[in-house]
Amino acid sequence: MPGRAPAGGVAPCSRRVMNLAYLLRQAAMRFPDETGFAWGDASWSWAELDARVDAMCVVLRERGVVKGDRVLVQSKNCNQMFESMFACFRLGAVWVPTNYRQTPEEVAYLAQASGASVMLCHADFSGHAETAMRDTPTLTSLIMIGSDDSQADYDDLVAAHLGQARPMADVEQDDPCWYFFTSGTTGRPKAAVLTHGQLGFVVTSHLCDLMPATTHRDAALVVAPLSHGAGIHQLVQTARAAKTVLMTNERFDAEEAWRLVERWGITNLFTVPTILKLLVEHPAVDRYDHGSLRYVIYAGAPMYREDQKRAIKALGPVLVQYYGLGEVTGNITVLPPELHDETDDADARIGTCGHVRTAMQLSIQDAEGRELEVNDIGEICVCGPAVFAGYYGDDAANAKAFRNGWFRTGDLGYVDAEGFVYITGRSSDMFISGGSNVYPREIEEKILQHPDIAEVAIVGVPDRVWGEVGVAACVPRDGRRLSEGELLAWMEGRVARYKLPKRVVFWDALPKSAYGKTSKKLVYEALCERGVLPSGGEQAAHPEPIGVAKARDGARGTSAVGAE
Structure with missing residues (x-):
């Protein structure tokens, strides 16, 4: 104190x-006369x-x-x-x-x-x-x-x-400066209190770990709302007098984004995997010069391996992944460009979100707060100067968020022998089928290896026989067609049978949150609205995915800084 x-x-x-x-x-x-901020024709x-x-x-x-x-x-x-x-x-x-x-x-x-x-x-x-x-x-x-x-x-x-x-x-140090509201996926939004001292450290850490050697000669493109993660990044740019460039369209426009990259010589941008995927798959990526890019930073949700490989191929060695929630303001792990690998050889650390950030400490813990061994899956907990001051006016949420001085992220994962962190999913995403834990991220990664699938989200739903089963909502690539039976047959032998989704549906697009993130809760609601899930019987007792209901009852629900 x-x-x-x-x-x-x-x-x-x-x-x-x-x-x-x-x-x-x-x-x-x-740098009084240098451009600090540009928006359309104004600067x-x-x-x-x-x-x-x-x-x-x-x-x-x-x-x-x-x-x-x-x-x-x-x-x-x-x-x-x-x-x-x-x-x-x-x-x-x-x-x-x-x-x-x-x-x-x-x-x-x-x-x-x-x-x-x-x-x-x-x-x-x-x-x-x-x-x-x-x-x-x-x-x-x-x-x-x-x-x-x-x-x-x-x-x-x-x-x-x-x-x-x-x-x-x-x-x-502890004077508040920003109430960073969570997305409220498991209830009403909560105000995470960010302070002058904490954010001063976050700025320094971002410059150290995410975009080293940033100077006033750099330029950042904003492709997300300044109210959340993009606001943190423009604060970092200001610390080095690097100009901030806004897009003119309210809706994301990949063509304009690449045009601005060429016009302003953009060196870094912050985004979420969904938007990065749109950027690298848009034909404009080949029409404009993006050779100025040094850091394309993505966070807010895991990026699937197949999407990573396409981005590396399109942009070169510029990808930077970080993992971190709004409450830790992005500062949990980092995977820098040199650790992004386009290949899937034995030396590639496929699926990692990187190593722990400078001056932060991470612990994988069981339900009682005991630290687990290397490669054991548990809840990711952290401590360090990037952790927020708590939720404003919410003692109950603070009691759930902290245990023995550790901030509980609500994410599940493990650490390997070399200190690399792997996220297996939200505690609220995991479901138990026939007594075995199922982590949707693992199955989603496999499905995305199919050449005809562009996006996928799996949610756990109640089942009278197995307790819970998975339902997969898939988006085919343009011009491709695939049946439920064909996809399930293709998955045979690629994942254990108990992990196979019980149902597969195909949609033109997955529902997205206001931050451009695929929300499992929105996917579940869409499944119900479209008549995929029965409205009566056992499932009627669960108006949301079972994992989300668990989060409401026990685990703390929160959102990554990039998703906000």
Whole structure:
């Protein structure tokens, strides 16, 4: 705790740390005229961004925002969203970004759960602002981003206060700066409290482990919402004064992405496996020069081996995988480019998510918290300076999330003799068929080796005979056709019979979450809606996949930082 005297009789002292907004100030001092942020035909220098953040700090302070207050931000990607983060940090306030695809009622809940006092809202979401302001007693002020005759406009307010500034707030190690809301796959979203000290370490670790040698000459392309994992990555870019480039389309457009890579000489981008797969399989990958890329970082979900091999073939040795949840802000493992192998020879570590990150420690534990031996499967638990401060206002969730000082990820996996980590799946994904544990990831990897299959997701469902069985939802490659019997026959001998799915269905696409991630819960719901699963009998007692129900009852459900 802050102020506690350490061993040895040393007097207690403040644990003051750098205010994260100093990263922007430093970039403005060192490279004032260089482009810091680009969006479409517009761009802003580091000096301009710093001045605009100062002006917004004055605006927020005039509306009563002081250190510790929460500022809710409902916006799609834009320069104002980027600036709002640093304005909150500079005041010592807490940035509370939403996923802009959420409904007005969901956003109002986030306002209430965070106790926000001011809301910044993009004009495209005026209905969200109306609902949140009406239903949240703590919200006393609203600033619209874009034209809205009823409220003050963000840019007009900034223009009126340019040249004004407020002192940067003093902050300590555990002072909160960002409420990082989980996706709420097993209940309502929870606010993971990220702090100045913790994120200062995360920035350093990302530069060390994910994208070493990054400088002001680099450029990053944003292909995901800044409200979550992509926001962490633009913070890292700012620390090295590397420019951030936004896409202009709200919906992901692979053609535009590759065009921007060529135009800006993009050196790194952060994405999730689903989007990376779309990028490398789009014909535009061969029409634009992407030789500038040094790091294509993916996280948020495991990347299947066949997809990895295609990406390496298309892009070369630039892939970087990391594993980490929002609560650990990405900092659990890393698999750098030199450990990504296109071959499947005996020396390749197929299926690993890498080795443990710098200054972090990992432990594979059983249900009672005992550490397991090498190659034994258990829950992945971690400790270290990247672990968050806990969930805001949720003692019950905190009690489940921590055990003996270890943060419990809810993911299952093992560590080999060389220290490489392997994820076998979420504890909530595993199901038990005929008394044997079945991990869907293993079977999904096998199915993706079939030349006609592009995507697959397997969920466990109740079964009167075996207890639980798997149902596989598959997406064929364009122009390919395959029957259930043909696929199951092909799988014979490739996996044990008890692991074979009981049913296989073929769809044009798998349902995705707002973060572009294939959600097992959404797949299950789609199976029910399309009449694949019976509505009565034994399954009627399980309105969601059995593993998800288990997670709700015991295991803690949470999401990776890249999925957010």
